[in-house]
Amino acid sequence: MATISEIAKAAGVGVGTVSRYLNNEPHVSEPKQKKIQAAIDELHYTPSAIATQLRSQTTKNIGFLVSRITNPFLAALFDAVETNLKARGYQVLVSQTHDDPTAEKRFLDQIKTHQLDGVIMASVEDADLVRQIAAEYPNSIVLLNEEIEDAAIKQVTLDHYQATLNGLNYLYQQGHRRIAYATGGDFPSLRHGQSRTQAYQDFYTAHQLTIDPNLIYPKRHGLKDGQMIGETIAQLNRAQRPEAIFTNSDEVAMGVIAAVQAAGLRVPEDLAVVGYDDQPMAQFAPVPLTTIKQPVRAMAEQAVALLLQGLNAKAEPVASKRDLQLTLVIRKSA
Amino acid sequence: MATISEIAKAAGVGVGTVSRYLNNEPHVSEPKQKKIQAAIDELHYTPSAIATQLRSQTTKNIGFLVSRITNPFLAALFDAVETNLKARGYQVLVSQTHDDPTAEKRFLDQIKTHQLDGVIMASVEDADLVRQIAAEYPNSIVLLNEEIEDAAIKQVTLDHYQATLNGLNYLYQQGHRRIAYATGGDFPSLRHGQSRTQAYQDFYTAHQLTIDPNLIYPKRHGLKDGQMIGETIAQLNRAQRPEAIFTNSDEVAMGVIAAVQAAGLRVPEDLAVVGYDDQPMAQFAPVPLTTIKQPVRAMAEQAVALLLQGLNAKAEPVASKRDLQLTLVIRKSA
DNA sequence: GTGAAAGCGCTAACAG
């Protein structure tokens, strides 16, 4: 594997000149340019990125952390982030936690070892750890799709509280009073979904209704989980059964729909269902899904801008908050 | 940011000793170990991964190339690959081509610049380029979900020909004779899908049927594409309309189902549909999908083993071919 | 056991 000094020798010039030529700097005479290029071609030379990284103390690598990329919403988020970052000359490294905090820790360690210039976290397992690392490297971390109560942490924030309220109120307008709620994490979660859960509680209070604890499904976020919830609901008798369910992800919603339909219930007549995210699949569900659309592109853009403005001195403009609207998309399921 | 020599100085030892300590090598006396550890703690030292990489000429980074990670099947493949590789101490870097050959080229360049120890390609845009790079770095590239006619290229191969034939024969047994075919790429593609397409042609020949060119849909692989195909089919009159359609991915199949159902046709009575991949979503489709299941885990394992055996001297056993079965999963759509 | 020193391949500062 040829090195820069071999090229220098072969071209009969100094290594500095080769370096300058490689980096398109001025002050390299025509004849030497030709000789250098000839040497490069002949020896099949390719500069070593690692050496450059060591020199420049920067890798141009950004880490992206997710619980699992098979979650379509997270995949869409990654898609947008990667496209964005690649266009700016960065490579993206993906790590999945599969809900394991140690995986998150190992991931974050890479910023300490300088393998990563920065990270975008679309999942967080251990909020305290994140706070701690963020305190040490405030410019290298940004949260996307997760929010932590901490002004010092860069994060993309959306008004999930209001969006949830909108969804719930829509259901209310349709005449539903017994509305079940399937959270994405634990209930109440300390982070993601906290504001959604808060909205659920406030909604009940505002309408002077009482929450039926049996209608809270603090399950995980998969299709299978939704299916289990749907089966549970289908077994309830008429009085116990909720009239509608607000879920925290389209996947859960689709699982619910499949299960209740299999049990002979109709959607939305017997059970109205509202999803969250507006995944592409949502409109192709057995009953097109009413859901809350997240502005994936804008979210990714803002996350990237937030991160890059911390890495580079030259501040990039951060996407405006105005683009970060969550909107209720009404379809046939509710 | 503390460096190893600062630690050495603080601990009153030589850098070599610190390095040995860090790497758990023997020959470091107890007292020095303590002093070194104390210095490390005090200065918050973390070794620089880049320097180690430059020294060792290896990054422990593997690249994974896909057209787009939002394709659920590719996401599942990545999930399996990443999990596998992480367990072996490697980090995975994802690049999406979005069907752009230049993106593929930039990606492959990283193996020349030694940013990546190796790559797994789950998509290939320019087969010639891949052949060329693979010839140069035979140990650093493995193909997954793509096959290129070239014995010198490491790749995970499956019998798509037979699987396609099985799917088609199943449709034949159900009494269908006019069977449409939606390929994943161009028809005939030179790579992926080539064997599937070949099977389609051979199937027609074997049953002494004639292929109706109008029943070939050489579209791309998304939900939207499937939807368009479905709309096209729905507009055909009874005589022109196919009785069944064999698609090259579940996404396309689901798009087709949604569109024909929307147009008032019944599945499978008016149109039987067979998918490919057996994505999780497939069983939750409006009509649970008959499809061909790909052994994702085993495929990923074999790809990783194939790659690692090339990178390390110590040969890892490659997963057996026997696990790489494609199986027809019969559900309600056909 | 352990310190000193020589690089890994590149860039940037400094003389000419």
Added chain:
DNA sequence: CTGTTAGCGCTTTCAC
């Protein structure tokens, strides 16, 4: 314009 040199932080001989 351009060659030389000094590191970036780490590992690995090689003596002592």
